[in-house]
Amino acid sequence: MTVHSAPRATLASHLIAEIDAGRIGQGLATVILAIAATTQRIAAAVGKGGMIDILGSAGQENVQGEVQKKLDVISNQMMIDGLSATGHLRALASEEMDDLLPLPERSEASDEQYLALFDPLDGSTNIDINAPIGTIFSVLKAPMGALSNASFLQAGRQQVTAGYALYGPATQFVLSTGKGVQAFTLSRENGEYVLTAELTISADTGEYAINASNQRFWESPVQRYIAECQAGSTGPRERDFNMRWTGSMVGDVHRVLSRGGVFLYPRDTKQPPKAGRLRLMYEANPMAMLVEQAGGMATDALTPLLDLVPTGLHQRVPVVLGSRNEVERIVRYHAES
Numbered sequence: 001m002t003v004h005s006a007p008r009a010t011l012a013s014h015l016i017a018e019i020d021a022g023r024i025g026q027g028l029a030t031v032i033l034a035i036a037a038t039t040q041r042i043a044a045a046v047g048k049g050g051m052i053d054i055l056g057s058a059g060q061e062n063v064q065g066e067v068q069k070k071l072d073v074i075s076n077q078m079m080i081d082g083l084s085a086t087g088h089l090r091a092l093a094s095e096e097m098d099d100l101l102p103l104p105e106r107s108e109a110s111d112e113q114y115l116a117l118f119d120p121l122d123g124s125t126n127i128d129i130n131a132p133i134g135t136i137f138s139v140l141k142a143p144m145g146a147l148s149n150a151s152f153l154q155a156g157r158q159q160v161t162a163g164y165a166l167y168g169p170a171t172q173f174v175l176s177t178g179k180g181v182q183a184f185t186l187s188r189e190n191g192e193y194v195l196t197a198e199l200t201i202s203a204d205t206g207e208y209a210i211n212a213s214n215q216r217f218w219e220s221p222v223q224r225y226i227a228e229c230q231a232g233s234t235g236p237r238e239r240d241f242n243m244r245w246t247g248s249m250v251g252d253v254h255r256v257l258s259r260g261g262v263f264l265y266p267r268d269t270k271q272p273p274k275a276g277r278l279r280l281m282y283e284a285n286p287m288a289m290l291v292e293q294a295g296g297m298a299t300d301a302l303t304p305l306l307d308l309v310p311t312g313l314h315q316r317v318p319v320v321l322g323s324r325n326e327v328e329r330i331v332r333y334h335a336e337s
């Protein structure tokens, strides 16, 4: 007997259904498709590894004083090239650019206009070891009138779309337009993103992620939380916990979205002027939208990340996100201390 199963939705057919349902406009769909197409080009470059000249340092620093890898620079340029001509983006901002990049006005431009922010290559230290890396993006409505860096400083709650591409054993594109979180997997056969999962985060988990080499710099609520996890079944939590650290936020958040867990990059005393390691506008906020849309929580340990009022394009922020009951516990430990 031949079983005919319905063809899987693709990213394009999913977006058409969202337009038909009145949940997104054609302009936003165009922007998302342009981002997705660019991530396919980045995936193709990443997949060539050492066969082409993409590995190693670019020999220059970004605005954060970090040495850029060649792939940081290449993927940033691919994002600029891929997003410049949608007709629906007024400006771009990126981890790898000091200030906004205004885009030329198109005469036929519609009234559906946006701003896009991105971390073109997340997990840079993983590039040269062929470990998971990704691209993170956030889309905001563009204000009218002249644009400046301040135009981007909208609370994460204002994001109309957020997501990431994960360049792992499979390339995946994970997206939220405000109604759940959808994961698409890149078909190497036909070059299409195919819908493979609707992601939700379990309320409970036995898995945490934190860079334990920073332990001596942690504040007391984080020390307490991790010590209790490590104490395992004979400690106050009365269960054993597992630990994972990918070195790429995309990899770690993807695991949390796939099987639950809690991810922490907390405030620490390592470099006191920096509130944490991760950047609010193009790392924390887009991931927070996905995590909340999947039923989890995302906070700086006091305030939901999506409610923070941004003060700078490249500002850093403490991040605690994932399974609701664990994040609530960590927030409580902070409130109690």
Ligand code: AHG
Residues within 6 Å of the ligand: 095, 119, 121, 122, 123, 124, 125, 211, 247, 248, 249, 250, 252, 277
């Ligand atoms: P990026 O490569 O874009 O600078 O981001 C790296 C971030 C994030 O992906 C990851 O969670 C974290 O840095 C890793 O930090 P450690 O170096 O402390 O592991």
Ligand code: MN
Residues within 6 Å of the ligand: 119, 121, 122, 123, 249, 283
């Ligand atoms: Mn990053």
Ligand code: MN
Residues within 6 Å of the ligand: 072, 095, 119, 120, 121, 122, 123, 124
């Ligand atoms: Mn990066």
